[in-house]
Amino acid sequence: MSFTEFPSRLLEDAVNEFASLPGIGRKTAFRLVMNLLRRDSEEVRRFGESIIKLHDEIHYCKICNNISDTEICNICSDDKREKSVICVVENIQDVMAIENTRQYKGQYHVLGGIISPIDGIGPSDLKIDNLEEKVKEGNIKEIIFALSTTMEGDTTNYYLFRRLNKYNVTLTTLARGVAIGDELEYTDEITLGRAINNRNPYQQ
């Protein structure tokens, strides 16, 4: 089916909206809309409203730029968390990934992107100024760079290092090495090389 003609403009509008999402083709979009059509009116209204609310009511935390229902996010407003360590990440998915490990109890700072000349994203497009402000205030002991191990990530790390190195703060990055479960044979040589250079004392 190529759907040259829809029996209803409302149906066509909804299909077009779903088809605008990444990875959703027109056939899938049509199938999703047909599924919505079979549901209760109340359920469909809730679906539509959840999308509208998402944009109208959501906040970005004034301190860390993480997504939040309130002006200050749950992490920044949690008194039990270490205030003097900030983990710098690209986006909120990364915050969620690190939170899911339950290993980190400090603060975050969401850059909202990564320096990428190819995509036209420079330092001024990222939330770097207010990170520097926080460091300038003098209460931060450590900044952890937790960016992707790509060229863009390395570039951003280097830029942040140059901006923040003049302050009295420890700058660290995530440990690089062989991922747990990976076979040495299939580990790329750069990762393996770094893993040898940064070897740790053996722990029983």
Add this chain to the structure above:
Amino acid sequence: MSFTEFPSRLLEDAVNEFASLPGIGRKTAFRLVMNLLRRDSEEVRRFGESIIKLHDEIHYCKICNNISDTEICNICSDDKREKSVICVVENIQDVMAIENTRQYKGQYHVLGGIISPIDGIGPSDLKIDNLEEKVKEGNIKEIIFALSTTMEGDTTNYYLFRRLNKYNVTLTTLARGVAIGDELEYTDEITLGRAINNRNPYQQ
């Protein structure tokens, strides 16, 4: 990522709504919602409203049960189409599929399902009464059964045949045979058997 914890309830709600769609897992749902978050407010509002409108404003044609923006659908209200032939289909996707062939210029009747004891769908769950009414009025010359070639389709065909056979109307079904582009070697034996029995004069 297992997304045990979301930084925002609004975000979680939207992800849950998308994940309720068929074939959309939680990871995909999250990716779709993140895509919406990056869009303009206006665009997202339009997306949400298209879903709400879909349910609140859409009509089902009073004559044929096809989906429509008006009380009577475009096909039923088109004076150029043959009024005395009705093609009986399971759902609106089938109307669209047949319309896309541009080969049919009659009316439709959408049953809204197919008789399927396994799914608890009986004749009373389908729009059969008003099909019979139309036939009873005496202006219909031909009814085409255009249902799937499955057990459920055959059952429904047989039921419709029993209900409508007493009226002065020709009952036909779609031609069954080897699909265009199919190799004989891989055609199932029932289809191939029917294709031999219902062979047509060779046309150059």
